[in-house]
Amino acid sequence: MTSESGADSEAKQPRENKETEKEKGKAKAAAAAEPASPQNQPEQFPAAAGHSTPARKEQEQQEVDQVSHRSSISRLSRSPLKGVKKTKIMECKVALLDGSDFTLNLEKRARGHVLFDKICEHLNLLEKDYFGITCRDVENQKNWIDPGKELKKQIRTGPWNFAFNVKFYPPDPAQLTEDITRYYLCLQLRDDVVSGRLPCSFATHTVLGSYAVQSELGDYDPEELGSDYISELRFAPNQTKELEEKVMELHKTYKGMTPAEAEIHFLENAKKLSMYGVDLHHAKDSEGVEIMLGVCSSGLLIYRDRLRINRFAWPKILKISYKRNNFYIKIRPGEFEQFESTIGFKLPNHRAAKRLWKVCVEHHTFFRLVSPESQPKKFLSLGSKFRYSGRTQAQSRRASSMINRLAPLVERSSSKRYNMSLSLDGAPIAENHETPMKDSAAAGAAKILTKGDLITTVTTEKKAEEEKAEQEDAPTDAAETQEPTTPLRHDTKTDSEQTDFAFDGEMTATESDADDDSEMRTQDTSPPEEMLKHQTNISELKRSFLETGESSPGLTEWEKRLSSSPAHSPRGDEAPMIEPLELQDTKDEPPASEETKEEVEPKTTKAAEYLVKYVGDSVATDLASSSGLHGISPSTTMDDDVFMDGTLREVDEVAEREEIKVSPGAVRQEVYQAISDKKGTLIILKEADDKVDAEGKETGAAGEEEEPALRGEAEGGENEAVMGVEIWSPKMEANGVTQIKGTDSPKKAMASWISEVVKTEATEVVGASTKASDAPQPGEEVQTEQSKSGPSQITPPESSTTSLAVSTLGWVPSSEKGPPEPEEKVVVATETEAAPAESTGPTGCDVVEVGTKEVPVVHTETKTITYESAEVETNGDVDPGVLLSAQTITSETTSTTTTTHITKTVKGGISETRIEKRIVITGDTDIDHDQALAQAIKEAKEQHPDMSVTKVVVHKETEITPEEGED
Amino acid sequence: MAGLMSGFGHYTHAVVRGIPASLAKEALRSCQAEVDLAEARREHEEYVEVLGTRLGLEVVELPADESLPDCVFVEDAAVVCGDTALITRPGAESRRRETETMKSALKELNLNIVEMTDEKATLDGGDVLFTGREFFVGLSKRTNQRGAEILADAFKDYAVSTVPVLEGLHLKSFCSMGGPGLIVIGSSEPAQKALKIMQQMSDHRYDKLTVPDDLAANCIYMNLPNKGHVLLHPTAEQYPESAKEDCRGNHAGCSGLMLKSLGF
Numbered sequence A: 001m002t003s004e005s006g007a008d009s010e011a012k013q014p015r016e017n018k019e020t021e022k023e024k025g026k027a028k029a030a031a032a033a034e035p036a037s038p039q040n041q042p043e044q045f046p047a048a049a050g051h052s053t054p055a056r057k058e059q060e061q062q063e064v065d066q067v068s069h070r071s072s073i074s075r076l077s078r079s080p081l082k083g084v085k086k087t088k089i090m091e092c093k094v095a096l097l098d099g100s101d102f103t104l105n106l107e108k109r110a111r112g113h114v115l116f117d118k119i120c121e122h123l124n125l126l127e128k129d130y131f132g133i134t135c136r137d138v139e140n141q142k143n144w145i146d147p148g149k150e151l152k153k154q155i156r157t158g159p160w161n162f163a164f165n166v167k168f169y170p171p172d173p174a175q176l177t178e179d180i181t182r183y184y185l186c187l188q189l190r191d192d193v194v195s196g197r198l199p200c201s202f203a204t205h206t207v208l209g210s211y212a213v214q215s216e217l218g219d220y221d222p223e224e225l226g227s228d229y230i231s232e233l234r235f236a237p238n239q240t241k242e243l244e245e246k247v248m249e250l251h252k253t254y255k256g257m258t259p260a261e262a263e264i265h266f267l268e269n270a271k272k273l274s275m276y277g278v279d280l281h282h283a284k285d286s287e288g289v290e291i292m293l294g295v296c297s298s299g300l301l302i303y304r305d306r307l308r309i310n311r312f313a314w315p316k317i318l319k320i321s322y323k324r325n326n327f328y329i330k331i332r333p334g335e336f337e338q339f340e341s342t343i344g345f346k347l348p349n350h351r352a353a354k355r356l357w358k359v360c361v362e363h364h365t366f367f368r369l370v371s372p373e374s375q376p377k378k379f380l381s382l383g384s385k386f387r388y389s390g391r392t393q394a395q396s397r398r399a400s401s402m403i404n405r406l407a408p409l410v411e412r413s414s415s416k417r418y419n420m421s422l423s424l425d426g427a428p429i430a431e432n433h434e435t436p437m438k439d440s441a442a443a444g445a446a447k448i449l450t451k452g453d454l455i456t457t458v459t460t461e462k463k464a465e466e467e468k469a470e471q472e473d474a475p476t477d478a479a480e481t482q483e484p485t486t487p488l489r490h491d492t493k494t495d496s497e498q499t500d501f502a503f504d505g506e507m508t509a510t511e512s513d514a515d516d517d518s519e520m521r522t523q524d525t526s527p528p529e530e531m532l533k534h535q536t537n538i539s540e541l542k543r544s545f546l547e548t549g550e551s552s553p554g555l556t557e558w559e560k561r562l563s564s565s566p567a568h569s570p571r572g573d574e575a576p577m578i579e580p581l582e583l584q585d586t587k588d589e590p591p592a593s594e595e596t597k598e599e600v601e602p603k604t605t606k607a608a609e610y611l612v613k614y615v616g617d618s619v620a621t622d623l624a625s626s627s628g629l630h631g632i633s634p635s636t637t638m639d640d641d642v643f644m645d646g647t648l649r650e651v652d653e654v655a656e657r658e659e660i661k662v663s664p665g666a667v668r669q670e671v672y673q674a675i676s677d678k679k680g681t682l683i684i685l686k687e688a689d690d691k692v693d694a695e696g697k698e699t700g701a702a703g704e705e706e707e708p709a710l711r712g713e714a715e716g717g718e719n720e721a722v723m724g725v726e727i728w729s730p731k732m733e734a735n736g737v738t739q740i741k742g743t744d745s746p747k748k749a750m751a752s753w754i755s756e757v758v759k760t761e762a763t764e765v766v767g768a769s770t771k772a773s774d775a776p777q778p779g780e781e782v783q784t785e786q787s788k789s790g791p792s793q794i795t796p797p798e799s800s801t802t803s804l805a806v807s808t809l810g811w812v813p814s815s816e817k818g819p820p821e822p823e824e825k826v827v828v829a830t831e832t833e834a835a836p837a838e839s840t841g842p843t844g845c846d847v848v849e850v851g852t853k854e855v856p857v858v859h860t861e862t863k864t865i866t867y868e869s870a871e872v873e874t875n876g877d878v879d880p881g882v883l884l885s886a887q888t889i890t891s892e893t894t895s896t897t898t899t900t901h902i903t904k905t906v907k908g909g910i911s912e913t914r915i916e917k918r919i920v921i922t923g924d925t926d927i928d929h930d931q932a933l934a935q936a937i938k939e940a941k942e943q944h945p946d947m948s949v950t951k952v953v954v955h956k957e958t959e960i961t962p963e964e965g966e967d
Numbered sequence B: 001m002a003g004l005m006s007g008f009g010h011y012t013h014a015v016v017r018g019i020p021a022s023l024a025k026e027a028l029r030s031c032q033a034e035v036d037l038a039e040a041r042r043e044h045e046e047y048v049e050v051l052g053t054r055l056g057l058e059v060v061e062l063p064a065d066e067s068l069p070d071c072v073f074v075e076d077a078a079v080v081c082g083d084t085a086l087i088t089r090p091g092a093e094s095r096r097r098e099t100e101t102m103k104s105a106l107k108e109l110n111l112n113i114v115e116m117t118d119e120k121a122t123l124d125g126g127d128v129l130f131t132g133r134e135f136f137v138g139l140s141k142r143t144n145q146r147g148a149e150i151l152a153d154a155f156k157d158y159a160v161s162t163v164p165v166l167e168g169l170h171l172k173s174f175c176s177m178g179g180p181g182l183i184v185i186g187s188s189e190p191a192q193k194a195l196k197i198m199q200q201m202s203d204h205r206y207d208k209l210t211v212p213d214d215l216a217a218n219c220i221y222m223n224l225p226n227k228g229h230v231l232l233h234p235t236a237e238q239y240p241e242s243a244k245e246d247c248r249g250n251h252a253g254c255s256g257l258m259l260k261s262l263g264f
Helices: A002-010 A018-037 A054-066 A068-078 A112-123 A179-195 A204-216 A239-253 A259-270 A349-368 A393-399 A420-424 A441-448 A460-480 A487-494 A498-506 A506-510 A514-521 A529-550 A556-562 A581-589 A590-600 A600-622 A632-638 A651-662 A664-678 A680-690 A692-714 A746-760 A764-772 A777-796 A823-829 A840-852 A930-943 B022-026 B037-054 B097-110 B146-155 B189-201 B236-250
Strands: A090-096 A101-106 A131-136 A143-146 A160-166 A279-284 A289-295 A301-306 A308-314 A318-324 A326-331 A341-346 A512-513 A640-643 A722-727 A798-809 A862-870 A882-892 A894-908 A912-924 A949-959 B010-017 B058-062 B077-080 B085-086 B113-117 B128-132 B135-139 B159-164 B175-179 B182-186 B207-211 B220-224 B229-231 B257-261
Touching: A090 A112, A101 A112, A112 A131, A112 A160, A131 A912, A143 A349, A143 B220, A160 A179, A179 A204, A179 A341, A204 A239, A204 A259, A259 A581, A279 A349, A308 B189, A318 A349, A318 B085, A326 B128, A420 A777, A420 A798, A506 B022, A581 A823, A664 A777, A664 B010, A894 B113, A930 B022, B010 B037, B010 B097, B022 B037, B058 B097, B077 B097, B077 B128, B085 B097, B135 B189, B146 B159, B175 B189
Parallel strands: A090 A160, A308 B159, A722 A798, B010 B058, B085 B113, B135 B159, B182 B207
Antiparallel strands: A090 A101, A131 A143, A131 A160, A279 A289, A279 A341, A289 A301, A301 A308, A318 A326, A318 A640, A326 A341, A512 A862, A722 A912, A798 A949, A862 A949, A882 A894, A894 A912, B010 B257, B077 B085, B128 B135, B175 B182, B220 B229
C-alpha cells in the first residue's frame, strides 16, 4: 500500500515490519468484513455484532483523525487487496494532576506501562506505584489502564485521552520518601476536595485551602498577591467569600513554611478525613436500597447516604467476585458465626461490577499483601486472569527507601485560575458513579458545572457514538464474512481487550443474541447424556447465580421459592440450593448449548465436569451457612473469582480449578462463555463445528427466544420492548424462578469482551473460527435477526426496544425427566406470539423463514435473553392438553403495553393455568427497562401469588440511528 | 500547629441545666421508681461544683424549665464537635423545646449552629458517641436514620456509622469514651453486641473497658488544658445508690454537655 508508506514514515518504532505482517491478517479480515458491512453507519450496530471488530475500526478511525494525511490511506488499508499494515503512532493526551495536558506519541500497540512510564518520567516521579492512568469509558466512568495490556484494547473508542491520577492513597503520606510524590498526592487531593469526592467540613476546607495556598504561592505577601488572590483558587465545591477570608487568615500565619512542609501539613489533615482514599461505587443492596460501596486501603465500606452502615476489612473478606452486574463478597465467619456468608450487591451494570471488582482486587493486593499474587499463568483458566501486577505498598516502600537521588526540584505549577465570574464554580464531578455521596443541595448545584476546568476529560458523547459505530461493525462482520476469515477470527485479532472479561460467564448462560440463534436451529440432534448433564450443571450455575443476585436477607419471593423447593435438584449430588435447569433448557437456552458443545470434545468435557463439581461443592457449603445467601458462591466459580486471602476452605476446589485451567477444553469453555455472553453468534458457530446435535438444539433454543421478540414486535407494531411474562399453573413448584436483571448496556460491552477472550487463546479460537466458516449459516442468521428487528425499527423513532417475555410454568413437579410434557405444547399454543421456544425444530424453521425474507435496512440492536426454570419444558413434543379457556387482556400506560394471556388447559387430569404476559416497553433509552421489567415481574407475582414464574424472555431492541445503506 | 481533627481537643466549657420540679412526676422514665427531687438536686449541684471548681471548666448553667421535665439531660439537645454545634431534634416530642435554650447558649459561645429542621429526623445526643476519630450513632427509639444522616452532614470530616440500639434508651446508656481510644462498655449482651458492631465498622482500634453494670459505663471523659485527661465517673459507693438515678436516667453523662475548643 503506497499510501501506508506515508504512515510508516511517521512511525518511529522499529518493529513495524513484524507488526505489519501481523496486521495483514487483520486487514484481510477487516477487508472481508467490510464490503458487506456498512462501515459508515456507526450507530447501527447490533450489540451482537459488536464483538468482532469494532474496536479496531474505531481505532483506525481515530488514527485517521489524528494523523490527518493518513486518513484516506487507512481506509484503503482495510481493503482486502492491501494486506500490509504498518505500525501506527497514536497521539496520547494525558491530563496531569496540575491541570495541564501532556501530549505524547506512542506506538499504537504500546502497552499501558509504556505510557505510564513516560508520564512518570515527564513528572520526574519515582514513587509511582501509588499512581495510575485512567481513561473514561463510554459512560464517562473512569477506568484504570492496565499497564500490562495494550492501550488500544483498553480504549474502546475516542481519542486517546487519559488522566494521570492517584490510584492508591497512602494511609500515611508522611512515609512517602520524596516530596515530589507528596506534591502530586496533594494535587490529587485538592482535586478530590474541590470536586466533592472528598467531603470535608468548613473548617477543614479552610485548613486544607490555606496549606494549598502556601504550597502554591508561598508566603503571604499582600503587595505581590493583592487582596483578591485567593478568589482565583479553588478550595471547595462551593466556595464562599467567608471561606476565602478564613483561608487567607490562616495563610498569613504560615510565613516561612516551605511548600513541602505545607504539603505535609495538608496531607496530615487530609488523610484523617473519613473519605480519604475511598473509591466510591454506586450500588444497591439485596433489597434494592441505594448504597455506596467504598473501596479503600483497609477494606470495603458500605454507605447509605452519608452513613457508614457496614465495613468489611480485607481480612474479613474471603472472596470477591462479580457476575453480570452483581458483585459478591464472601465473608469470613465471625466470632459467633459458624459459616461464611456471601453478600451480594447490584451494580448499575456489568461494567460497573467489573470495575469495582478490579479495584477491590488491586486495593487488596496493594495494601494487604506483601507481594502480588502470581497471575494465573495458564492462559486457559477459568476465571479472570486479572490480578494486580504492580508492586504492593510494602514493595513500593522498600523500593523507595532505595531512592538515593537528591531530592528533585519540584516544579510546582500554578493551579487553574478562576475568574471571579466563575466563582459559582462547580465541582467538576463528571461521573455518576464517582460522584460523592449525596451531598447537601449545594453539592448538587456544583455538579451541574461538571466540566469545570479542573478536570480535563474526554468528551463522552463522542465516545458513545464511536462505540456504537464499533458495534455496528462487528455484527456486519459476523454476518457477512463467510470467507475463510470468520467473524471469530476477526475478533481474535482485532479486539482482545481484556482477558478478564471472558469470565463474566454468567451472562453467557443467559444471554443470547438474536442473530446467532437462527443458525443454530438448523441442526437437530439430541445431545448426549453427558452434554445434557453438563447443561444442567450450567443452568444450575446460572440459576444459582440468579438467585444469589438477591441473596441475603431480602430474598425475593422467587428466590425463596427456589431455595426452598427441594425438588429442584434432580440430581441429588448437586447442590440442593441450586435448582438445575432441565434438559429442556438445553434446547431452549442458548447458554446450555454452548456448554454442551464443549463437552463434545474430550477436553472440554472435562472442564465442564469440573465446573459442575465445583459448583456442587460450593453450593453445599453455602447451604450449610444459615444465611440466605447460599446461592451466590457457586456461581462465582465460573467467572472471575478472586480468593483474596487465599484461604480457600476447600482445597479440592482449588485443585479442580487449576486443572480446569490446564485443560484446553477449559479454555474453550471460556471462550464459549465469553462469546455466549456477549454474542450468541460466535458461540453458535463453534458449537456447530463440534457437535451438530448440540447445535441444533441450541439453535432451536435461540431461535425460540428470538422469535418471541420478533413476533411481539410485529404484532405490537410498537415494537419497542416486548416483555412477556408467562405464569404457569400454580401447583407446581417454585423452581422456575427467573430473575430478570438489568441488561443495561450489555451489548456494547459485550463486543469488546468477546474479542478479548478470543485473543487470549488465539489458537483455539482460530480453529473455531475456521469451523465456523465452514458452516454456511452464520450469515443467514444475522440476516434473519435483522429482518426481524426491521419491523420494529420502522415504527417509531424511539431509541431502544426492550422486550421481555416471562413465562412461568408452574406445572407438574414430579416427573421432570419424565416423558415429554403436555405443557410445552400448551405453552406454544398460548404463547403463540410471545415465545415459541419449545418447539425447537419448527421454530427454527420459522425463524429461518423470517430471516430469508430480506427486510430493508434494519438499524436495530436486538438482544434476547431467556431465563427459564428447569422444569418448564423438557421436551419439545408434548401433549397440548385440552384447552379449557383462554383470554387476553391488554392494558397500557404511557410507556408500556401489557398483554396478558390466560390459558387453562387440562392435561392428563391436571389442569394448568398458564398466564403469559407480554409487556412492551417503548421509549427512549432513558427508560430503565430493567426496572420496568422488574416491576412487571413483581406485579405479576403479586397478582398471582400462587403461581410461579417459569420463563422470562427479555428481548431488547435498540434502534440505532439510521445510516447508510446496510446489507 | 495541631490539626483540625485532633481527637478530643481541649475541653473548656460545660453546659448544664437545672432540674425542674416536674422531673419527679412528669419526666419520661424507663422505670417507675420514686424520684427524690431534693436528692437529685443535691447531686446535680455537686456535679456542677466538680465541673466548675475542681476541673476549672467554664460552666454555662441554663435555668430549669418546669414545662420541660427532662431538660436536665442536656446532652440530648445538641452535639458539639469542633466549632460546630448540631442542634438536635429529640425523639421524644415533649423534649423538642429543650433545644431552644440550648441553641441560644451555644450561639453565645460562637459555635456554628446547625439545626436539624427535617421533620422526619430525630436524634438524641445520647445516641451519639464521638470517639475522637469518628462518630457512632445509635439507631434507637429516639434516633432514626435521617437524624444520623443530618449529623453526618454536619460533621463531614468524620465517618459516621450507625449502630442499632435494641435495648436501653440510648447508645450511651451502656457505653461512653473513657479516654482517647478507650471505650467503656457495659457487660450486658446488647452492650457487647453493640461494641462488636462498632469495632467492625471502625477503621480504628479501640481498647475497651468493660464494666459490670451498663449504667456504670456512663462516664465523661475530658481532656483539660491544665489537668490532662480526666474521667468523670460514678463512684463505687455512689453506684449502688444510683438505682434511683438509673431509673430516671440521670447519670452524670447525660447532664453534661462538654465543649472543647479547637486545637488551633
